[in-house]
Amino acid sequence: LTLSEEDRQGRNCFVAWCEAAGCRVTVDRLGNIFALRPGKAPDLPPIAAGSHLDTQPHGGRFDGVFGVLAALEVLRTLEDHGFRTEAPVAAVVWTNEEGARFAPSMMGSAVFAGILDLADALTTTDRGGVSVSDALEAIGYSGSAPCGGRVLGTFFEAHIEQGPLLESEGKTIGIVTGAQGMTWLEVTVTGQDAHAGTTPVDLRRDALLGAARMVDAVHGIAVHHGPEARATVGVINALPGSPNTVPGAARFSVDMRHPASATLERMVEDLRARCQRIGGKLDLETRVEQVEYTAPVSFDAGCIESIRSASDLLGYESMEIGSGAGHDACHIARVAPTGMIFVPCAAGISHNEEESADPADLEAGCNVLLHAVLERAL
Ligand SMILES: [Zn+2]
DSSP: OTTSHHHHHHHHHHHHHHHHTTOEEEEBTTOOEEEEEOOSSTTSOOEEEEEOOOOOTTOOSSTTHHHHHHHHHHHHHHHHTTOOOSSOEEEEEOSOSSOSSSSSSSHHHHHHTTSSOHHHHHHOBOTTSOBHHHHHHHHTOOOSBOSSOOOOSEEEEEEEOSSSHHHHHTOSEEEEEEEOEEEEEEEEEEOOOEETTTSOGGGOOOHHHHHHHHHHHHHHHHHHTOTTOEEEOOOEEEESOOTTEEOSEEEEEEEEEESSHHHHHHHHHHHHHHHHHHHHHTTOEEEEEEEEEEOOEEOOHHHHHHHHHHHHHTTOOEEEEEESSOOHHHHHTTTSOEEEEEEOOGGGOOSSTTOOOOHHHHHHHHHHHHHHHHHHHO
């Protein structure tokens, strides 16, 4: 978990390895780590690569860690060959990508990119009441460098796919074109509590019955908007929660995703319209509230080309792919030209101790990262 004793040990290990590879390491106020290998032109902004070292309560050991070690491997390879690039090259570790202990996820990159206030991040507490600020102090990673305002020439993130597509298509490298947009909504349905035995069904204002039909409509929205659309109801509550009372109130969550913001907006409009129509027929009041929105991300065309040409040069089978999950790269894309490299993971399983990846695929991802970095740092 982020900012735990284990995180401290992992970070110390990374820092020691980077220093041994001739890098200068700085830590910013949110604990983001930057290991810089000087270039011939010190004024050029660094070409950076990295990911995160934290994980979920049950692992796994590739999500994030692979991207950090891939960046370290690039630095080591340059050092082993005594190769000096024009631009400096940096390996980066972003703090608290997972959000498993402190919300929101992708915290370090969000503050770096100016999406989240540093003060808000530092005062965020975990379930035990410990703040991010105190946890950073406790593990010795409350750095002095400002978080953000640092120009990156490019940022690349190598990552396991966390899905099944590369494996099922038999491809080694995923050239990530972008990440889908996501919105969270909360639907509140209000009817009237009534006696389950005495109230005829046609006279009821059953909020849960309305909610049930709306849940089906949510699924219908995803089907209607094509194979890239996602719509999920993950939480539902009915009140008063008694077996012999017709529920007078119901509330449920909706998570909707799509790579195109226009389609995602149409899905939200669709949800509002369908819920109103269903509620109207059952004499229910329906309120649809949008509680979170993350815009879709398109990665930089130049970075995508660098990854594609590196993969072609090395003779790997590749395909373009969208990211279903959020990544630090999605935030950094707002402040620097950014690209992502995916490699397959076994059966697409992630956020799980079973998470696994083929060493040959991981090596291929490192090689593509090296050549993409070189193309931009030369
Ligand atoms: Zn990750």
